[in-house]
Amino acid sequence: MTEAHVHRVQIYYEDTDHSGLVYHANYLKYFERAREHLLGVEELVRLLEEEGVGFVVYKAAMTFKRGAVFGDTIEIRTQVKSESDYRIVFSQNVFRGEELLVEGQVEMVCVDATTKLVKLPVSVLERLG
Amino acid sequence: MTEAHVHRVQIYYEDTDHSGLVYHANYLKYFERAREHLLGVEELVRLLEEEGVGFVVYKAAMTFKRGAVFGDTIEIRTQVKSESDYRIVFSQNVFRGEELLVEGQVEMVCVDATTKLVKLPVSVLERLG
Amino acid sequence: MTEAHVHRVQIYYEDTDHSGLVYHANYLKYFERAREHLLGVEELVRLLEEEGVGFVVYKAAMTFKRGAVFGDTIEIRTQVKSESDYRIVFSQNVFRGEELLVEGQVEMVCVDATTKLVKLPVSVLERLG
Amino acid sequence: MTEAHVHRVQIYYEDTDHSGLVYHANYLKYFERAREHLLGVEELVRLLEEEGVGFVVYKAAMTFKRGAVFGDTIEIRTQVKSESDYRIVFSQNVFRGEELLVEGQVEMVCVDATTKLVKLPVSVLERLG
Numbered sequence: 160m161t162e163a164h165v166h167r168v169q170i171y172y173e174d175t176d177h178s179g180l181v182y183h184a185n186y187l188k189y190f191e192r193a194r195e196h197l198l199g200v201e202e203l204v205r206l207l208e209e210e211g212v213g214f215v216v217y218k219a220a221m222t223f224k225r226g227a228v229f230g231d232t233i234e235i236r237t238q239v240k241s242e243s244d245y246r247i248v249f250s251q252n253v254f255r256g257e258e259l260l261v262e263g264q265v266e267m268v269c270v271d272a273t274t275k276l277v278k279l280p281v282s283v284l285e286r287l288g
Numbered sequence: 289m290t291e292a293h294v295h296r297v298q299i300y301y302e303d304t305d306h307s308g309l310v311y312h313a314n315y316l317k318y319f320e321r322a323r324e325h326l327l328g329v330e331e332l333v334r335l336l337e338e339e340g341v342g343f344v345v346y347k348a349a350m351t352f353k354r355g356a357v358f359g360d361t362i363e364i365r366t367q368v369k370s371e372s373d374y375r376i377v378f379s380q381n382v383f384r385g386e387e388l389l390v391e392g393q394v395e396m397v398c399v400d401a402t403t404k405l406v407k408l409p410v411s412v413l414e415r416l417g
Numbered sequence: 418m419t420e421a422h423v424h425r426v427q428i429y430y431e432d433t434d435h436s437g438l439v440y441h442a443n444y445l446k447y448f449e450r451a452r453e454h455l456l457g458v459e460e461l462v463r464l465l466e467e468e469g470v471g472f473v474v475y476k477a478a479m480t481f482k483r484g485a486v487f488g489d490t491i492e493i494r495t496q497v498k499s500e501s502d503y504r505i506v507f508s509q510n511v512f513r514g515e516e517l518l519v520e521g522q523v524e525m526v527c528v529d530a531t532t533k534l535v536k537l538p539v540s541v542l543e544r545l546g
Numbered sequence: 547m548t549e550a551h552v553h554r555v556q557i558y559y560e561d562t563d564h565s566g567l568v569y570h571a572n573y574l575k576y577f578e579r580a581r582e583h584l585l586g587v588e589e590l591v592r593l594l595e596e597e598g599v600g601f602v603v604y605k606a607a608m609t610f611k612r613g614a615v616f617g618d619t620i621e622i623r624t625q626v627k628s629e630s631d632y633r634i635v636f637s638q639n640v641f642r643g644e645e646l647l648v649e650g651q652v653e654m655v656c657v658d659a660t661t662k663l664v665k666l667p668v669s670v671l672e673r674l675g
Binding site for chain 3: 307309312313314316352
Binding site for chain 1: 301330333359
């Protein structure tokens with residue numbers, strides 16, 4: 160995938176803290192929203208309900224360069240950095256216009272209903288191309 | 289205002305709790321997102337930055353009839369129920385299709401930088417019509 | 418129950434928003450933490466795991482008088498206002514010292530694994546006295 | 547500092563998601579609660595109010611090994627890994643009993659009211675020893 164998937168997030172009161180900036184942990188929420196759209200919400204629901212397979216975050220890392228504020232619309236730009244049978248690594252960066260706010264990297268794996276590691280579903284890998 | 293303002297919310301992992309349903313307190317977040325779009329995010333930012341005036345929730349009440357789940361897209365339908373110089377009462381109901389999930393009512397007032405009650409800004413009242 | 422159950426909450430960055438005050442929806446979280454201690458966390462876990470019975474909020478109402486800020490320690494004072502076979506009404510008020518910040522009322526019911534309404538568990542009613 | 551600072555966290559409904567486990571982003575909240583107690587909440591409030599100096603997260607990384615569930619009491623064990631005039635690196639690990647759930651590392655810096663980088667306050671460094 161050469162082009163990044165773009166997910167826009169509007170910053171509301173709930174997103175900020177008393178410093179006036181977005182609370183740092185919230186960027187992980189925006190990353191997840193973006194990944195769900197990239198992977199396909201309907202397919203994620205189907206995998207969970209019919210096959211008992213869910214995606215879970217195994218590693219996450221972020222570097223915070225600038226903070227978003229109330230009223231901002233930011234972009235989460237997501238790219239698959241690497242993938243194997245068992246894990247996908249996403250590069251997820253946050254931009255306000257062309258200004259880079261946060262650099263992130265998230266590694267995901269799949270587990271079954273007993274939280275045992277399973278192969279990534281073919282349906283999702285095909286969608287990612 | 290006869291027709292309700294509609295704000296759509298996609299339900300992500302972050303919104304749910306271990307019961308499988310949306311965590312009850314989160315509906316207050318969706319209500320606020322909806323009100324901010326109805327009142328106008330840009331004008332809210334301007335009022336805060338230039339005039340030091342902010343909207344705060346004075347009362348909130350909700351009745352929970354059904355719960356939304358991961359993958360749902362729900363609608364927040366907001367109407368101004370009554371308004372005076374100092375307060376606006378919003379009726380805010382949550383629908384999944386035509387199924388009513390949550391009934392809410394939120395009363396808002398405005399405060400200045402010292403948290404003293406002030407009149408509602410004319411700019412906002414005019415927008416509400 | 419004549420005396421209120423007291424649950425203390427320390428206000429962290431995560432609790433506040435860019436107004437400098439605690440985000441209004443968060444008080445519902447503190448109310449729930451308080452109720453879980455009052456009802457008994459271990460018994461709630463057992464009811465869910467062994468009997469498939471969970472408590473859910475049916476109604477919630479709050480009046481916000483003053484806002485807590487970062488660094489505050491607040492008290493959630495909870496009392497059972499009324500109860501029947503199917504519902505409990507809690508009065509839950511937030512204090513900072515002797516200053517009343519938020520008045521709340523929360524009505525709870527019990528549902529089984531299919532979200533059907535069931536009687537309140539005897540084990541919990543006995544604990545409440 | 548050879549011994550880890552221990553901060554206990556009770557897992558409530560609000561902490562979990564529909565997978566049944568604690569939502570991954572929430573561990574960053576627990577890390578922050580722990581650091582605030584380690585650094586001293588009162589001194590953090592004083593620094594912000596009197597000197598306009600605040601701590602901000604510059605980098606955060608987590609590896610998720612096991613998930614906590616509703617009813618768990620977990621421990622955040624925090625140690626200062628390294629510090630310089632401008633940054634502190636914390637090692638923050640989450641345990642349930644002696645089972646390691648999450649490994650984290652958080653790097654913090656200080657900024658003034660204009661978000662310009664400033665030296666770490668002496669009062670805090672002295673407390674850390």
